[in-house]
Amino acid sequence: MATITLSYIQAEALLKAFQQGQVKIQLSPDLGLSMVPVMLSAEGAFFPGGEQLSWEQIEKIQRSKVTCFAVEAAGIRPIQIFSEETNRMCSLLPTKRTPSMLIAGFTMHRIVDIDPMEDTHKKIATIAPMVGRVLDTATGLGYTAIEAARTAEQVVTIELDPGAQTIARQNPWSQSLFTNPKIQQLMGDSYELVPTFESDSFSRIVHDPPVFSLAGELYSRVFYQELYRVLKKGGRLFHYIGDLNSKSSGTVTRGALKRLQEAGFSRVVRHPEAFGVVAYK
Known part of the structure; x- marks a missing residue:
């Protein structure tokens, strides 16, 4: 499947479901475009493609309100880059639905x-x-x-x-x-x-x-x-x-x-x- 992309919104849903004792949750792996079943255990969250996240990683995503994260084999990576051409930081900004972009601290939408x-x-x-x-x-x-x-x-x-x-x-x-x-x-x-x-x-x-x-x-x-x-x-x-x-x-x-x-x-x-x-x- 495509790279899993998550924000604090999905992280909060995972944490809430686990705290309520749920072992399975429907979650979006692409910032709201689609839904997949995710299994929950004491070790973390497990996606259908075999990807997994620890609760420590999920909590890190949940704490960041201004950056989305890509889930990779090596762990989670914030979707941001410092542009050498413009000397500006660019990042994918989560919202309740469609993400926006932050450039040099300015929201693009x-x-x-x-x-x-x-x-x-x-x-x-x-x-x-x-x-x-x-x-x-x-x-x-x-x-x-x-x-x-x-x-x-x-x-x-x-x-x-x-x-x-x-x-x-x-x-x-x-x-x-x-x-x-x-x-x-x-x-x-x-x-x-x-x-x-x-x-x-x-x-x-x-x-x-x-x-x-x-x-x-x-x-x-x-x-x-x-x-x-x-x-x-x-x-x-x-x-x-x-x-x-x-x-x-x-x-x-x-x-x-x-x-x-x-x-x-x-x-x-x-x-x-x-x-x-x-x-x-």
């Missing part, structure tokens, strides 16, 4: 009162239907690319950080990113790659950059002009910014709205439910 996949659906809904060629300027865990590929002809997605892609490869929820033939992955800086694309070549663009403090150039008029150029006439761009009503994001929003219009977008509409704006060409 909304996780307060919302699931990362629900967050993705809200972004995509602002520019639905997803048709033709779609550009995703920041791959991350690939949720946007995966969801867009359900209806789009092709999705081109760009990832700056090899560390982030390493985390995505270990995330059970990201596997379609590497197997769906409609998804084309590019490694590099969107600021440098987008200018190499042909004009009028995308019907939809999802621009979901890291926070302004990590990637200010992706909020610049120069970059917005390139997004405008590669977008087809009648196309739509969703730009994730953050909570439009917060003081910090409000400042960024005002600047972004101004620069998007200066870049040529005829109409820019706020979408507070998706924490972003939609620009029309």
Whole structure:
């Protein structure tokens, strides 16, 4: 079977079941995607494929609320990596359902009162239907690319950080990113790659950059002009910014709205439910 991936949520379920005297429990080996029977004894938990965990290992997983773990023959391994390219730590962040990613301490999805996949659906809904060629300027865990590929002809997605892609490869929820033939992955800086694309070549663009403090150039008029150029006439761009009503994001929003219009977008509409704006060409 595929590598077992667990978080504190599964660890808590194992500990609770054992404390209640249970000898068998249905548990997800892939962060909620599927369920398998796991046997419990004084020695630990035993999975159908022969993998086993001691209670000491399970307690270690349970104590970590910000990292998921891979179960390997040598033991448990936190799914995290220090990226030499960006000098940032990347890790797979557990949530109640779909995992997110932490990069340099910043969460890559909304996780307060919302699931990362629900967050993705809200972004995509602002520019639905997803048709033709779609550009995703920041791959991350690939949720946007995966969801867009359900209806789009092709999705081109760009990832700056090899560390982030390493985390995505270990995330059970990201596997379609590497197997769906409609998804084309590019490694590099969107600021440098987008200018190499042909004009009028995308019907939809999802621009979901890291926070302004990590990637200010992706909020610049120069970059917005390139997004405008590669977008087809009648196309739509969703730009994730953050909570439009917060003081910090409000400042960024005002600047972004101004620069998007200066870049040529005829109409820019706020979408507070998706924490972003939609620009029309």
